[in-house]
Amino acid sequence: MSTENLTETAGEKKPLFRNIDADDPDPETTELESACMNCFRSGRTRLLLTKIPFFKEVVIMSFKCDDCGYENSEIQSASEIQKKGVHIELSVKCAEDLNRKVVRSDYTSVRIPEVELEIPSQSQKGEITTVEGIIDRTIRGLTQDQESRKREHPDDATAIDAYIEKLTALKELQNNFTLILEDISGNSFVENPRAPSSDPNCKIHYFQRLKEQDNILGLYSPKNVASIDEDDKKEPRKDQENQLLKPIAEDAWGIDDLHGEVLQFQTLCSQCGSSCETNMKLTKIPHFKEVVIMATVCEECGCKTNEVKSGSGIEELGIRFEIRVEDKEDLTRDVLKSETCCLKIPELECEVGPSALGGRFTTIEGILMAMKDQLQNEGCLFHDSADDEIKKRLEGVIDRFDEILALNLKATLVLDDPAGNSYVQSLADGDELDSKLKIERYERSFDQNEELGLNDMKTENYEE
Numbered sequence: 001m002s003t004e005n006l007t008e009t010a011g012e013k014k015p016l017f018r019n020i021d022a023d024d025p026d027p028e029t030t031e032l033e034s035a036c037m038n039c040f041r042s043g044r045t046r047l048l049l050t051k052i053p054f055f056k057e058v059v060i061m062s063f064k065c066d067d068c069g070y071e072n073s074e075i076q077s078a079s080e081i082q083k084k085g086v087h088i089e090l091s092v093k094c095a096e097d098l099n100r101k102v103v104r105s106d107y108t109s110v111r112i113p114e115v116e117l118e119i120p121s122q123s124q125k126g127e128i129t130t131v132e133g134i135i136d137r138t139i140r141g142l143t144q145d146q147e148s149r150k151r152e153h154p155d156d157a158t159a160i161d162a163y164i165e166k167l168t169a170l171k172e173l174q175n176n177f178t179l180i181l182e183d184i185s186g187n188s189f190v191e192n193p194r195a196p197s198s199d200p201n202c203k204i205h206y207f208q209r210l211k212e213q214d215n216i217l218g219l220y221s222p223k224n225v226a227s228i229d230e231d232d233k234k235e236p237r238k239d240q241e242n243q244l245l246k247p248i249a250e251d252a253w254g255i256d257d258l259h260g261e262v263l264q265f266q267t268l269c270s271q272c273g274s275s276c277e278t279n280m281k282l283t284k285i286p287h288f289k290e291v292v293i294m295a296t297v298c299e300e301c302g303c304k305t306n307e308v309k310s311g312s313g314i315e316e317l318g319i320r321f322e323i324r325v326e327d328k329e330d331l332t333r334d335v336l337k338s339e340t341c342c343l344k345i346p347e348l349e350c351e352v353g354p355s356a357l358g359g360r361f362t363t364i365e366g367i368l369m370a371m372k373d374q375l376q377n378e379g380c381l382f383h384d385s386a387d388d389e390i391k392k393r394l395e396g397v398i399d400r401f402d403e404i405l406a407l408n409l410k411a412t413l414v415l416d417d418p419a420g421n422s423y424v425q426s427l428a429d430g431d432e433l434d435s436k437l438k439i440e441r442y443e444r445s446f447d448q449n450e451e452l453g454l455n456d457m458k459t460e461n462y463e464e
Contacts, residue, residue, distance in 0.1 A: 034063065038070035049078065058103070060128070074125035075103065081217055082186025084206040084451070090131070090179045090190055091201045098132040098171070101191040107217070108183040110134060114175065115166045121184070131179055132171055139167050184213045193390060196375055196397055197349040204353075208453045269298035276300070285336060285361075288423040293361060308359040310338055314452055315420025317441040323364060323413045323424060324436040325404060331365040334425040340452065341417035343371065348400050348411070364413060365405065372401040418448040 029048045036043040043065035051057050057078040064071050092098060104110070105126040110119040117138065129137070142160050150157040170177050181188050186206070192199040214220070263280045278296040285291055292309045325331065337343070339359040343352040350371070357370050376398055403409035415422050420441070428434040444452070 036063075036065035036068065036070055037072075039065060039068040041065065041067045043067075043070070058128075073127065075127050076106070076125075081219065084186055085182070085184040085209050085213065086186045086188055087205040087207060088181040088183075088188065088190050089203045089205075090181075091176065092131055092170075092173075092179055093176045093201065095173065096193055097201060098130065098173070100131050100193065102129050102131060102134065102181070103127075103187075103189040104129075104181060105183055105185050105187040107185045108181055108188045111180040111182075112170070112177055113180070114177040115163070115170065117167070121182075126187075134179070135167050135171055139164055142167075184209055185217055195390075196351065196394070198351040205447060206451045208450065267296060269296070269301060269303055274298055274300040285334075285423060288336065289421075291336065291361065306360055306362075308336060308338070308361045310359075310419070310421040312421075314454065317420055318416070318418040318444050318448065319420045319422060320417075320440040320442065321413075321415040321422070321424045322438040322440075323415075324410070325364060325368075325407075325413060326410045326436070327407060329427060330436060331363065331368075331405070331407075333364045333427065334361070334423075335364055335367055335415070336361050336421075336423040337367065337415060338417055338419060338421040340419040341415050341422045343367065344414040344416070345371075345404075345411055346414070347409070348397055350397060367413070368401060368405055372398060372405075375401075418444050419452055 029046050032045045032047070033042055034045045035041075043063055045061060045063045048060045048062075049057070050060060059076045059078050060073070061076070062071075062073045090097065090100070103126075106124075107121050108126070109121040111117065119134075119138070124137075142164055146157055146160065149160070169175065181190065190202055192202065194200075209217075209219075261281070264277050265280070266275060267278045268274065269276050276296055276298045278294050280292060280294045282290060282292055289310070289312050294307045294309070296303075296305045296307075298304075323330065323333065337357065337360055338354075340354050341359075342354050343357070344350065352371060352374075356374065357367075360366075360370070362370070375394060400409060404411045415424065424437060424439075426433050426437055433439060444454075
């Protein structure tokens with residue numbers, strides 16, 4: 001397999017990371033000869049670089065030894081470490097919950113409080129599995145040396161057998177239980193079988209990492225690096241002259257100098273990973289505030305993206321918009337959705353998290369089209385293995401999106417931004433609101449402040 005960002009097949013360039021698809025004629029797996037950790041003979045490792053819809057790029061690895069029959073599989077994240085860690089609590093109440101697909105990284109800790117089960121972070125390799133698969137793997141690990149344990153330590157073996165019975169009872173759903181995943185890298189995921197609706201059995205909370213957790217991931221702030229030479233702060237090193245990113249003095253650019261200027265910097269395409277340029281501009285939205293608009297066009301795969309970030313800090317209050325979409329004029333409203341804003345359409349029981357569409361400046365029609373396109377292109381976690389019921393439900397939701405866009409179905413679009421950095425245009429004159437737009441400002445909860453990094457306790461702990 002080529003190590004370039006794009007591969008060529010019959011003259012056609014394809015992204016290195018492609019969506020999981022059973023009908024892909026050329027999945028481009030790579031086979032490597034590697035040593036078997038069981039018999040130390042030679043085996044074969046297969047690598048598949050792919051993208052999980054609603055998640056990110058991963059490398060799936062599978063090993064098999066023909067001599068002793070040993071097999072092993074694992075998954076590693078191929079995307080960047082997320083800005084925040086993720087804490088997931090899943091209430092397992094039925095067989096559907098046991099069959100939920102779970103993606104967990106090397107840095108994921110697993111807990112089931114009801115049976116006092118805890119799998120520490122970095123004790124197992126990352127994998128794609130199910131809730132039942134996590135329990136099965138634990139049972140296999142406990143039974144691995146039971147025969148020798150019964151001969152040498154019969155009391156310990158008896159206690160382990162009793163614990164295995166508790167885990168087996170979980171698989172049989174004799175009682176409800178809670179599965180807790182905490183991943184400091186933010187690269188873990190639990191399937192929502194009710195997508196695109198909200199998941200009542202699963203709670204997801206994002207948190208700011210502590211300094212020690214950043215260090216585990218290999219992330220260090222300048223204050224932590226003792227080897228920084230003080231002279232480098234005063235004048236650039238000679239080798240910085242050839243670097244892509246060069247340091248800029250703090251007073252070199254004022255806020256007034258940035259207005260009207262289009263800045264360019266090198267980045268990687270979010271779809272194929274090729275090198276491309278991003279254009280960035282600071283602009284003022286009337287009746288709102290200053291924002292930074294970034295647009296990227298990839299010449300290799302044709303991907304076009306735009307992203308909007310707030311040019312000011314987090315507001316004191318969160319903000320919630322409700323917009324009735326009934327006629328053509330409603331579809332033309334300008335909308336600024338920040339990267340901390342959730343979207344909801346109650347009539348479709350459809351809810352989109354803050355990171356799904358990112359930050360963008362568009363119209364009501366543009367937001368609805370973006371939501372529809374994402375559901376249409378990436379609606380199922382695994383297209384080939386998705387349940388027919390899930391596929392049928394998603395198709396029904398997509399059809400109803402078409403009805404809203406064609407104005408055959410009246411609907412309400414709700415934007416909820418705890419950071420207060422989102423905006424919806426009013427169609428009334430001046431600063432008044434029209435009858436189809438409602439705005440509510442609210443006090444943030446403790447969890448919302450923590451996700452935004454505003455809790456004093458977390459901030460002080462990190463800065464120490």
